[in-house]
Amino acid sequence: MAAPSQPQKSTYDVIVIGAGIQGSFTAYHLAQRHKDTLLLEQFLLPHSRGSSHGQSRIIRSAYPQEYYSRMMPDSFRLWQQLEAETGTTLYRQTGLVLLGPPGEPELEACRRSLGVNEVLDAVALAKLFPGFRLPAGQVAVLDSTGGVLFADRALRAVQEVFRRHGGTLRDGEKVLRIEPGATVTVTTTAGVYKAPRLIITAGPWTGAFVEQLGLHLPLQPVRIDVCYWREKQPGSAGLGSVSPCFLTLGLSQAPHGIYGLPSIEYPGLMKV
Ligand SMILES: Cc1cc2nc3c(=O)[nH]c(=O)nc-3n(C[C@H](O)[C@H](O)[C@H](O)COP(=O)(O)OP(=O)(O)OC[C@H]3O[C@@H](n4cnc5c(N)ncnc54)[C@H](O)[C@@H]3O)c2cc1C
Structure with missing residues (x-):
């Protein structure tokens, strides 16, 4: 207490x-x-x-909503300020890979919010992150500011x-x-x-x-399931490896998106 x-x-x-x-x-x-x-x-x-609660959260600059991405430089600055004031490491830059079908509106809005032109195909993405295999019919956008906050x-x-x-x-x-x-x-x-x-x-x-x-706000609490997936090759998805956070957009099978972080909470287990 x-x-x-x-x-x-x-x-x-x-x-x-x-x-x-x-x-x-x-x-x-x-x-x-x-x-x-x-x-x-x-x-x-x-x-x-x-x-x-929990050990980790994704932080990123890429948002489909421009008002969020405009806040992010200030947000990163405030996290750095807190790190300096407490002498604690709170953020680890890993990069964030956004995945989705080419031209998907939210993915495009994220790309614009980052001010980048480049859309990565499977070959280009594998060069950056060898452990990452892009499913057929998808492209990727890299948010290099993305990373993990130690929640x-x-x-x-x-x-x-x-x-x-x-x-x-x-x-x-x-x-x-x-x-x-x-x-x-x-x-x-x-x-x-x-x-x-x-x-x-x-x-x-x-x-x-x-x-x-007397306030009736249109708020609906949402429950988020957290799953942990075992690395096929031990150490391949840890913070020490070249392993980014990722976020899927525009998938009909997962309308609310799927996101994941390198295995930092429990050794050998990726949080998705
Ligand atoms: C599993 C999961 C994964 C997530 N991943 C990400 C991510 O990767 N990146 C990201 O940016 N965001 C992520 N989020 C969202 C992010 O964690 C939340 O937006 C953030 O934690 C919300 O914080 P909060 O302070 O608004 O709410 P809370 O943390 O819920 O805090 C509200 C507090 O109010 C207290 N409270 C309520 N009623 C009363 C009362 N009557 N009296 C006194 N105290 C009261 C509660 O006990 C609680 O402690 C994730 C959320 C979850 C659940």
Whole structure:
């Protein structure tokens, strides 16, 4: 359990609900800007019931939505800043291979978002990544900025710097009720807190949680299955090898896409 960084008090500049990666980063930036910030988390930390747990995540610049790719230079800069501030390695550049049928609209939008002209065929891709075999009828686009974020480590790091900047993190404390107003009152399982500003970063709980405020947001939590595949040749898909992250787009058999990372979580097992 994360120890509160200061004795319990009830009034803050800002209250943030939910200590996943979104809430923890938000709270960190507020504390860095000298806002007296309370970060509330319903479960004891670390926990594995939200979206931010696990050892690894893909980070990339290529997005079909231009507004995401425009944010990515800032995002990479903020990750570097956090690495420097905590003395922790949080990002490993591996490259990301985007796969799909030639001319597939999302793949094309990703290519444009990267500002690259090159589309790779099977031969060109195998030269870059010998372990990668492109299925017939597909081409690839390379996002060289793509790589792996060490997710659990990142979450710990950002919560640690939040506290270092004077923030208060209270875990195992579920928010039950919000009373809006010029000063917002937040009631948890352990106390009552007040602040002129409230930020809700409750991840998949958000939709149900904000109904008490009369907000009916069109949010639908999605469950993602994580599978681990054994390397055929031991060591061939590890971080030490020339092994990229990958993401498929526009496959009729997998409309929501399939993505994978080099085998870093468990030796010899690729996460897909
Ligand atoms: C298996 C998987 C793989 C993914 N892979 C990638 C990837 O490769 N690349 C990528 O960019 N993204 C990936 N994502 C998405 C990314 O992980 C999420 O977008 C991100 O973690 C969302 O963080 P969050 O803080 O919004 O939500 P969460 O991590 O769910 O945090 C919300 C927090 O709010 C807390 N909370 C909720 N209600 C209350 C309450 N009433 N009181 C107090 N606390 C409350 C919850 O307990 C939780 O800790 C993946 C997600 C999953 C699940």
